[in-house]
Amino acid sequence: MIRAGRLCRGLGLLRPRPLPDPAGGSAPPSRQLRTGHPQRRDLFSDLEKEVVKFRKKLRQSLPGSDWDPFGTTKGLPPERADVVIVGGGVMGWSVAYWLKALKPQKDALRVVVIEKDPTYSQASTVLSAGGIRQQFSLPENIQMSLYSAFFLRTINEHLGVVNEPPIDIQFNHSGYLFLASEDGAADLEENVRIQRNEGAEVSLLSPAQLKKKYPWINTDGVAVASYGLENEGWFDPWSLLNAFRRKAMSMGVSQCFGEVMSFTISSREIMTPEGELTFSRINYVRVQMPNSLEYQPVECSLVVNAAGPWSQKLAEMAGIGIGPPNTQEGIKLPVEPRKRYIFVWHCPDGPGLECPMLVDTTGAYFRREGIGGNYLGSLSPTEEEEPDIQDLEVDHNFFQEKVWPYLAHRVPVFESLKVKSAWAGYYDYNTFDQNAVLGPHPLVENMLFITGFSGHGLQQSPAAGKAVAELILDNKFSTIHLEKLSFNRFISGEQVLERNIV
Amino acid sequence: SCELQQCRALARRPYGSAASPDPSKGGILQYLCNRFYDVEYLVGWSETLRYRNLRRKNAYCGYIKGIYGDNAAAAYFVLSHRGRVRFQGQETWLCVDRRGNFSYDFVELQDVPVVAIDLAGSVLNYNGLDNLVKLTALKSLDLSRCPHVDDWTLTRLQVFKDSLEELSLAGCPQVTERGLACLHLLENLRRLDLSHLPSVPTPGLIRILVEEMLPRCEVVGLAPAAGAQTSRDGREEPGVPSGDRRAGEIPA
Numbered sequence: 001m002i003r004a005g006r007l008c009r010g011l012g013l014l015r016p017r018p019l020p021d022p023a024g025g026s027a028p029p030s031r032q033l034r035t036g037h038p039q040r041r042d043l044f045s046d047l048e049k050e051v052v053k054f055r056k057k058l059r060q061s062l063p064g065s066d067w068d069p070f071g072t073t074k075g076l077p078p079e080r081a082d083v084v085i086v087g088g089g090v091m092g093w094s095v096a097y098w099l100k101a102l103k104p105q106k107d108a109l110r111v112v113v114i115e116k117d118p119t120y121s122q123a124s125t126v127l128s129a130g131g132i133r134q135q136f137s138l139p140e141n142i143q144m145s146l147y148s149a150f151f152l153r154t155i156n157e158h159l160g161v162v163n164e165p166p167i168d169i170q171f172n173h174s175g176y177l178f179l180a181s182e183d184g185a186a187d188l189e190e191n192v193r194i195q196r197n198e199g200a201e202v203s204l205l206s207p208a209q210l211k212k213k214y215p216w217i218n219t220d221g222v223a224v225a226s227y228g229l230e231n232e233g234w235f236d237p238w239s240l241l242n243a244f245r246r247k248a249m250s251m252g253v254s255q256c257f258g259e260v261m262s263f264t265i266s267s268r269e270i271m272t273p274e275g276e277l278t279f280s281r282i283n284y285v286r287v288q289m290p291n292s293l294e295y296q297p298v299e300c301s302l303v304v305n306a307a308g309p310w311s312q313k314l315a316e317m318a319g320i321g322i323g324p325p326n327t328q329e330g331i332k333l334p335v336e337p338r339k340r341y342i343f344v345w346h347c348p349d350g351p352g353l354e355c356p357m358l359v360d361t362t363g364a365y366f367r368r369e370g371i372g373g374n375y376l377g378s379l380s381p382t383e384e385e386e387p388d389i390q391d392l393e394v395d396h397n398f399f400q401e402k403v404w405p406y407l408a409h410r411v412p413v414f415e416s417l418k419v420k421s422a423w424a425g426y427y428d429y430n431t432f433d434q435n436a437v438l439g440p441h442p443l444v445e446n447m448l449f450i451t452g453f454s455g456h457g458l459q460q461s462p463a464a465g466k467a468v469a470e471l472i473l474d475n476k477f478s479t480i481h482l483e484k485l486s487f488n489r490f491i492s493g494e495q496v497l498e499r500n501i502v
Numbered sequence: 503s504c505e506l507q508q509c510r511a512l513a514r515r516p517y518g519s520a521a522s523p524d525p526s527k528g529g530i531l532q533y534l535c536n537r538f539y540d541v542e543y544l545v546g547w548s549e550t551l552r553y554r555n556l557r558r559k560n561a562y563c564g565y566i567k568g569i570y571g572d573n574a575a576a577a578y579f580v581l582s583h584r585g586r587v588r589f590q591g592q593e594t595w596l597c598v599d600r601r602g603n604f605s606y607d608f609v610e611l612q613d614v615p616v617v618a619i620d621l622a623g624s625v626l627n628y629n630g631l632d633n634l635v636k637l638t639a640l641k642s643l644d645l646s647r648c649p650h651v652d653d654w655t656l657t658r659l660q661v662f663k664d665s666l667e668e669l670s671l672a673g674c675p676q677v678t679e680r681g682l683a684c685l686h687l688l689e690n691l692r693r694l695d696l697s698h699l700p701s702v703p704t705p706g707l708i709r710i711l712v713e714e715m716l717p718r719c720e721v722v723g724l725a726p727a728a729g730a731q732t733s734r735d736g737r738e739e740p741g742v743p744s745g746d747r748r749a750g751e752i753p754a
Contacts, residue, residue: 153628153654157553162546163535173657173684201660229660229687353679353711354686371679371707
């Protein structure tokens, strides 16, 4: 009887009537003492809702819909793709964008970007200081940087999405000021000569000019300084990453959050003049979904290794560097994570609006952060005192003992400052020659590297991404010739060194 | 297309840390863009056309430069943008008439350096400065109310660092304090007009910082210094430069 009544009420046939008042003095019903919810869901009390839900499910399970009784994991990568880009940092997204921009026909290429950390909490891109400079000594680096500056200047023409607000990467136009001691003066002048040859606007300053221009600098031990007049400064890395990502996705690149666990490789031995070599190809990329055991093999024809600090690990999965030593198979990708700190401090009397990104003779650097008297800077630790890379903890003693003395010597106002915050990020540090690795591996034919930038990756990402996309599509560089930065230099042992590494 | 929509929804998520984009304005075009690829394509195409047009208008006058030299090329560029130009030793400005026509008298002055340029309200951008960077004697430059003058354009003004004494950026909507920082290279600057810059968030503070950065320069505009007139809500008066102001301020 009760059930029938409930059913009728559930269907809206009966109106719920208030219960007649129980006889005065009787104990209240035991149900009112219960604090929790009824254990069984009462199906009939909200039958109407259930019917609606059922009809919806019924409609979904009709042929032609993607409903599946077993349920599917959302965000699985596609089963097949032309290019799989491992690493969703600024490099990965830049390659993805350029692949689509240089081949704008619809569905010309299927590109997937795989990123393991959807929050980007440890990504080198977003933890960098965000500087861009042309003051390198290697012409390739200067050209890449000049191209990137051009790209950032016209970023809305490249990365603007229809009906989206224009991109503002918060570019601060304050140049880099490199200081050189007497020993480094000749190198600095030679660098400036190369930079001017490549078209960068750089000026040389004597200590007296320096003192006149920046009265807050202590010029002890400075023989000469170089200052970048145009196209230098710093910007917001997260905005650039997002602009690349948003544009690439609007052009049809798919994004997948997961981790590459292994590759399926086919290999064969070929006799060459240098002896028998094992050439291999990656056929499948096995992508493990986050927080689950599920994985998806992605069949692909090209893999771009843009994994930054972790690119050596990824290369080893493809058999690079795990062969016997003294063979080509045994040559590792010499890129490893290095932890670098960045400290933010407050100094109300510090340098004003004209404050450049100052790089001291000792390697310590700082720049202005906003206009509220905050500054940001650090120093690369020496080879012997490299910090542990297990986590991104900050060693505050490093600032007190190493960075601050140099800063306070160079800028006496910084003798009184207050550290406000600090963070650490990973460099994709190339231990061989601290320069980028671009292009294919000689033995694993379909793995392309875009890694090893050793701290200047963010600023070169637009140019490097374009170069790798050109390499993929045309099999040659056409904008900037970067053959020097190929993997082959690790085999031949020729270092491509930069005189002045920050 | 379901997947595509999901993709787009994800792509439109407001990730940016820099500035929160203003909520979608709605409007019929936005609605049509979200619904029809054709409309979206057309809007994208018109955007491209706009950029191309801007590039064309700011193109380098290489032909005139080749025949008559840098000064004539700069004068031609300025006049074709309905600006005004003054050569050294001249009292009067070369102007355009109401219909945009101008006489080519300036070709006779090709060896006289240009000392003052007024490009107020023109479509000059970074690329357009190609025509001006060779003017080593330029003393006065008026870029007020130029919608395409941005921070990148300001960095390029460093080429005039030995000569430029007067600069007006009044009413440039894209100029921010991040670009003003690079004006410290203009060491000879005597007068800098920064009134009515809508993209500068804290005009009072920026004014102090700019004055500190350029101690020998008179800064006009931004929030007025203490004691000067302020509008009731503390914001600066919209100091739109007027035409009659310019006449009296020709540097000696």
